[in-house]
Amino acid sequence: MTRAIWFIIKVAIVVAIAVWLANHPGTLAINWQGYVVETGIGIAILIGVAALAAGIVLYRLARAILGAPRNYGRYRRSRRRERGYQALTRGMVAVAAGDATTARKMARKADGLLNEPPLTMLLSAQAAQLQGDDRAAKEYFTAMLDRPETAFLGLRGLLTQSLKAGDRVEALQLARRAQSLQPNTPWLLGTLYDLEARSGEWAAAEGTLQQAVQAGAINPDDGRRHRATLLLERSFEAERRGRSDSALSHAQAAHDLLSGFVPAAARAARLQMAIGKHKNAAKTIERCWRVNPHPDLTSAYREVVSSYDPMTRVKLFEKLRNHAPNDVESLLAVARAALDAQLWGEARAHLTKALEMRPSRRVFQLLAELERAERQDEEAARAWLAQAANAPADAAWTCSACNAVSPSWGGLCGHCGAFDSLEWKTPTVSMSLMSPESAPAAITHQVTEPVTGQPGVAPGGQIAPQGAT
Ligand SMILES: [Zn+2]
Known part of the structure; x- marks a missing residue:
């Protein structure tokens, strides 16, 4: 519509000029070197316009002819780039599809066509990895470290490789270097935290854990549990260094953080006992018992009340039981104390109730002990022990x-070196018990198995929250 209006306006202007010229006639004369040209003004203007148009056409033609070689070069370069990016895209698709041969072919092609080393180097490295050529991949990743724009990707590649190879010392160095470039990358924080914890660098791991939780790499509940575990390891470390005050304060902090965390309560209670604070120790265990009655707490409580006579001990265990009266662990704890005090009737009553609630090896074994101690009935004891042998394994x-x-x-798991991976549960696969010497509370640097967590997955996040502890 606008165009039509413009056209009409233009036509009107031309017509107006033509009318004006018709109304104002005149002639134009050129006298040059003896030649005389004389024409009407209308014709002269027409010739002028035609000459201008011809000039423009000629100028454009000349420019096209002179600029042809340069334009052709530009066209070829753009074609090259286009083909290079096509190769790059196909290479990436091949990597995603696991097609190593095509990936490598496309990587070479893209490398030849494109002047974009950051992009083609990554593809080349991934293609080499896919073909199982770790040496070549390592060379590409290492070359990427020289450029600021690819350094992080190079470090990520090298980190993945060293994790796969089980070289945790190198992996830790690489992870720290990568973190200095991109401090808040969630997967990196999760990996770094796991590596620090597995290496026994408890204080550093605690700092990284906090960052990992803030970055969303580890959920807050798991984070709290991991932190309690780190605090306990710091407590063990302080004790080894003769710092009993720090040992207690770290254990206490772990218990305050998670009152239902059995190892923290048991350790804090033992350390409180060591400085003569028996009442505090009993309170610590009772607080945890309310949330999580557990055999390790029974053992710790037995130490707390060991200075009393057997009858008082039974009374104190009855008091502990009141914090979780309907739990089978409460019954077993009192039954054990009653057996020690030779209160056979009370022991039998508690064990019978425990047997109804949840038959287990421990119940059968205690019943066998009762038959022997109370009635010297070896036959009955053997019958209970036979049942114990056939009962499912205890947690x-x-x-x-x-x-x-x-x-x-x-x-740390004394077998695979995983951090905070021990759960109180019935073992699913029957495995022989590790000897206590092979399962130290901390530091197992000689672990041979690789870290299972890969960048992209926070290793801490893989650890299932613990129900039983
Ligand atoms: Zn393990």
Whole structure:
């Protein structure tokens, strides 16, 4: 519509000029070197316009002819780039599809066509990795470290490689270098935290853990549990260094953080006992018992009340039981104290009730002990022990990463080196118990198995929250 209006306006202007010229006639004369040209003014203007148009056409033609070689070069370069990016795209698709041969072919093609080393180097490295050529991949990743725009990707590639190879010392160095470039990358924080914890760098791991939780790499509940575990390991470390005050304050902090965390309560209670604070120790255990009645707490409580006579001990265990009266662990704890005090009737009553609630090896074993102690009935004892042998395995500290069973709790699995992986549960795969010496509470640097967590997955996030502890 607008165009039509413009056209009409233009036509009107031309017509107006033509009319004006018709109304104002005149002639134009050129006298040059003896030649005389004389024409009407209308014709002269027409010739002038035609000459201008011809000039423009000629100028454009000349420019096209002179600029042809340069334009052709530009066209070829753009074609090259287009083909290069096509190769790059196809290479990436091949990597995603796991087609190593095509990926490598396309990587070479893209490298030849494009002058974009950051992009083609990454593809080349991934293609080499896909073909199982770790040496070539490492060279590409290392070359990427020289450019600021690819350094982080190079470090990520090298980190993945060293994790796969089980080289945790190198992996930790690389992860720290990568973190200095991109401090808030969630997967990196999760990996770094796991590596620091597995290396026994408890204080550093605690700082990284906090950042990992803030970045969303580890959920807050798991984070709290991991932190309690780190605090307990710091408590063990302080004790080894003769710092008993720090040992207690770290254990106390772990217990305050998670009152239902059995290892923290048991350790804090033992350390409180060591400085003569028996009442505080009993309170610590009772507080945890309310949330999580557990055999390790029974053992710790037995130490707390060991200075009393057997009858008083039974009374104190009855008091502990009141914090979780309907739990089978409460019944077993009182039954054990009653057996020690030779209160056979009370022991039998509690064991019978425990047997109704949840038959287990421990119940059968205690019943066998009762038959022997009270009635010297070896036959009945053997019958209970036979049942114990056939009963399903009792819960134990079991590694959620490798299923190894540990006789006592520790921050690191003595078998696979995973951090905070021990859960109180019935082992799913029957595995021989590790000897106590092979499952230290902390530091197992000689672990041979690789870290299972890969960048992209926070290793801390893989550890299942613990129900039983
Ligand atoms: Zn393990």
